[in-house]
Amino acid sequence: LRIAVLVSGNGSNLQVLIDAMQGGALPIDIVGVISNREDAYAVTRAQQAGIPIAVLSHTESGKRMGIKTFETHASAQLAAWQPDLIILAGFMRVLSASFIDNVPAPMINLHPALLPAYKGLDTHQRAIQAGERYHGCSIHVVTAELDAGQVLTQALLNINIKDTAESLQTRVQQLEHQLLPWTILLLAKGALSLDADETSKSVSAH
Numbered sequence: 001l002r003i004a005v006l007v008s009g010n011g012s013n014l015q016v017l018i019d020a021m022q023g024g025a026l027p028i029d030i031v032g033v034i035s036n037r038e039d040a041y042a043v044t045r046a047q048q049a050g051i052p053i054a055v056l057s058h059t060e061s062g063k064r065m066g067i068k069t070f071e072t073h074a075s076a077q078l079a080a081w082q083p084d085l086i087i088l089a090g091f092m093r094v095l096s097a098s099f100i101d102n103v104p105a106p107m108i109n110l111h112p113a114l115l116p117a118y119k120g121l122d123t124h125q126r127a128i129q130a131g132e133r134y135h136g137c138s139i140h141v142v143t144a145e146l147d148a149g150q151v152l153t154q155a156l157l158n159i160n161i162k163d164t165a166e167s168l169q170t171r172v173q174q175l176e177h178q179l180l181p182w183t184i185l186l187l188a189k190g191a192l193s194l195d196a197d198e199t200s201k202s203v204s205a206h
């Protein structure tokens with residue numbers, strides 16, 4: 001499976017995919033990484049693994065790239081890489097409907113909450129404050145509505161009395177590192193199918 005990954009930050013999920021690719025645990029080829037931040041540690045991880053990386057953060061005049069400019073460059077890059085699957089792994093910009101509709105492969109996102117609960121930011125703090133017993137992470141199809149596309153897989157854990165937003169985030173990230181490769185394996189095997197109502201695309205290896 002040819003995979004493209006969009007990142008903005010630390011890239012620990014990207015690292016899990018790199019390790020799975022290098023160790024042969026997943027039948028994937030990470031064909032490229034796009035970062036909207038040049039200082040993201042994910043960029044270093046991709047470079048160290050010898051993966052093509054496009055940093056799309058600033059215009060030639062040094063200003064922060066607008067989302068339209070970002071999307072124009074990202075679309076061209078994705079068209080060149082021809083991925084079978086696009087993964088948003090800690091990608092922190094909201095993408096436009098036209099970009100989402102026109103990407104060349106299914107696009108999935110990793111969200112740190114049990115969707116449809118807790119869309120958006122600060123999910124760990126909000127779940128604790130609401131007195132939830134469970135929290136976790138979801139992998140869903142990206143659609144124009146934020147964090148609202150078809151949920152493919154989830155993993156959950158108990159919220160402990162002593163949990164803070166930070167401790168919960170740490171534990172949920174450990175779950176993410178299990179859920180992401182597991183989900184990709186299921187997609188690669190054809191054991192998960194994408195809802196035809198939401199996307200006309202399907203995951204099939206070149």
Ligand code: GRF
Pocket residue numbers: 008009010011012013014042089090091110111112137173176
């Ligand atoms: C993850 O917690 C993910 O749920 C959220 O951003 C974080 C990315 O972590 N969308 P990393 O960059 O993969 O380390």
